[in-house]
Each structure stands twice: as structure tokens, then as C-alpha cells.
Amino acid sequence: GTVPVIAIDGPTASGKGTVAARVADVLGWTVLDSGALYRLSALSALKKGVADTDENALADIARQLDIRFQDGKVLLDNDDVTEQLRQEHIGEMASRIAPLPPLRDALLERQRAFRQAPGLVCDGRDMGTVVFPDASLKIFLVADVDARAQRRYNQLIEKGFSANLGDLLKDLKTRDDRDQNRSVAPLKPAADAIIVDSSGLDISQTVDRILTHWRNLG
Ligand code: C5P
Secondary structure, eight states: OOOOEEEEEOSTTSSHHHHHHHHHHHHTOEEEEHHHHHHHHHHHHHHHTOOTTOHHHHHHHHHHOOEEEETTEEEETTEEOHHHHTSHHHHHHHHHHTTOHHHHHHHHHHHHTTOOTTOEEEEESSIIIIIOTTOSEEEEEEOOHHHHHHHHHHHHHHTTOOOOHHHHHHHHHHHHHHHHHOSSSOSOOOTTOEEEEOTTOOHHHHHHHHHHHHHHHO
């Protein structure tokens, strides 16, 4: 049969990435952080001096990305960009270029190539709606914006970056708004998605919920 997919979509800083990685780890499946592909496209465009409005040049960049995911690190043109990718200005630029259809098309096949046996856990905005519409399980992971801002703040401080809670909150609201209201592949739950609210849950509780939904399918 086809390779099973667990699709986890949701807004910025809802904990999708961490949760997807843990679920994949428990199941022994491949993981795809699709946001990283948008961030890598943004970073590569910055490096090459390509404007964030030049949709065809951005699509070329996305098609030509020389990337490797290994041991929890992300390499772009053989450079370790793991930390750089997480920076706010990269996420911000990713969300500005993400609405461009030629870029999304260029990334579509790259994302689908991650579907390998025994299974794939992926996270993003449109995993369940566009990239893997036949996913076995679709989770829409939400958390209220204050909880998300606080989590993002804690992550940045922990990594030694400086951060301002008010600025992060403002940035999250802008990103939510942009991701939900764009005309192509907007952030929204698939019709058959299960909504999980992680506001009052820690990571392992959220992971357990998702694994329970998965096991209940079988
Ligand atoms: O998930 P992350 O914050 O790393 O994603 C960065 C940006 O990339 C998002 O704000 C969103 O605009 C875009 N994105 C997307 N579709 C995805 C994943 C990310 O449009 N599947």
C-alpha cells in the first residue's frame, strides 16, 4: 500500500516542529519540517541577493537548494545553518515569500519526496490540505497566541539570543494573519483534521495525544 503520513499543521510556534520530531522518533519514521524549506529558500535568497518579490528567481532558488538534514542539523551548500534558520528575520522573510505560487510549486515535489517507508511525520501549514491530502492522520495543532509567544521567548533566551516578549507577540500575530489570509494554501485545518489545543499541555502530553489518535486508527 501507500506509505502512511501523519500531517501536523498549525500556526507559528504552536510546537509542531518539536512534536513532529518526537512522534517520528517514537514510530521510527522520517520527519519533514516543511517550514525549514521556506526558511532555507529565504536564507539562500538573502545570500544570493535575490529580492523577496522576484517570484521566478525565488522558485529557481527553491528548485536548486543544496540541502542536507543530518543528525538534527541543517546544511545549506555544506554550511551548518541550523541556528541561523531559526532567527526571527528568517522566519519573517519565509512568511513573506511563502504566498508566491511559483515558489510553493517548486517546493511541492521536494516535500513529497520525503514520503518514504515505513512512514512520514511532517509539519507545516498545508501538509494536510495541499501536500499530502491523502495523509492517514491530520492534526491541526493550536495554542493561544500568548502561550506561543512565551514559548518562542523561552526558546530564544535559552539559545542565548536576546528577545522581547511584546515584539514576539506582535510578530506572531502578523505571521498568523499573513498565513491565514493568503489566497494560496492558507493556514486552515483540513476538513478531516483533528484539532489539538496544546495551550495547557507540555510536549510529551501533546505527543501522547497524537500517538493515541494514530493507534486508534489501526
Ligand atoms: O513553520 P515555520 O515558522 O518554520 O515556517 C516559516 C514560514 O514558512 C511560515 O510563517 C509560513 O509562511 C511558511 N510555511 C508555509 N507552508 C508550510 C510551512 C511553512 O507557507 N508548509
